[in-house]
Amino acid sequence: MRLVLLGPPGAGKGTQAQRLVDRHNIVQLSTGDMLRAAVQAGTPIGLQAKAVMESGGLVSDEIVIGIIADRIAEPDAKNGFILDGFPRTVAQAEALDRLLEEKGLELDAVVELVVDQDKLVNRILNRAAEAQAKGEAVRKDDDPEVFKTRLEAYNRDTSIVAPYYHKKGQLQRIDGMKPIHEVSSSLDEVLGK
Template sequence: MIVVFLGPPGAGKGTQAAYISAKRDIPQLSTGDMLRAAIAAGSDVGRQAKAIIDRGDLVSDEIVAGIVSERIDMSDCESGFLLDGFPRTIEQAHMLDRILAGKGRDISCVLELVVDEGALVDRLNSRISEAKARGDEVRSDDNVETFQKRLGVYQEQTAPLVPFYEAKGVLKKIDGMQPVEAVSADIDRILDEC
């Protein structure tokens, strides 16, 4: 089972991805984690990525795709995996299609958490208030301005993946405004059908 997760920042992808990974016993593959692991392992792609990062530049789509390709060849991905944070653009989606086709594999389904963006700001403000009430430090990126920028990037770059995957017949929409347990139950039902 190969699952791609889509949804704007704050939609609950991280919570649900961890749930799916544990329940379905498939690894959750985050591009950031894969990048750090490839660098630590000293693979060819990891060395290329390290050189780029050391210069202060962003890692190209080709390097990210190479890291994803290396990672999904590992034995723990044989029965499937969940991609969280890749693809982020239509070009990356085409790269993923080529990678999977070269390995004789296909995406099982793409899960989109559909949420009200205004409610996401309310969730963010609640999270900040709760952290402060507990005496916890508020994350530096937990502010409305940063969130709005991240949301704008999502709308511009990643949201076009929704019609892309809809046209392929693999997109499944989930009401992300429900309680966490209800979202998880909907995901389980959809994945059972996939």
């Protein structure tokens, strides 16, 4: 199973991805984690990424696609993968299409978790309060101001990826405002098609 999960920060992508990882024996691929791992491993593409990151620049789509290409070739990705946080732009979506085509692969699903963005801030505040009540550290990105900045960046840069996949007939939308188990059930229905 090869899947792209789309949606704004706080929509529940990470929660649903982890559930799918456990249930289907696939891997969740986070571009940030992959970049750090490639840099640490000293791979050729990781060395390119390191040079860019050390200079304070943004890693190019070409480098990110190269890291994804390397990562999906690893044995643990044979059963499939979930891309979470990628693609962030239409150019990245097009590059991903080319990469998969070159490897003779295709996406099984592109799922967007649709949420009421006004209610997301409350969701994030509740998540932070629950973490504090349990004595856990509050995620840095759960700070309301940081979250609002991330949401603005999503609306400006990333929200256009869903229409790209919709035009291709690949996009499935799920109500991400429902309780977690209902979102999971809806996701199972979509993936069962």
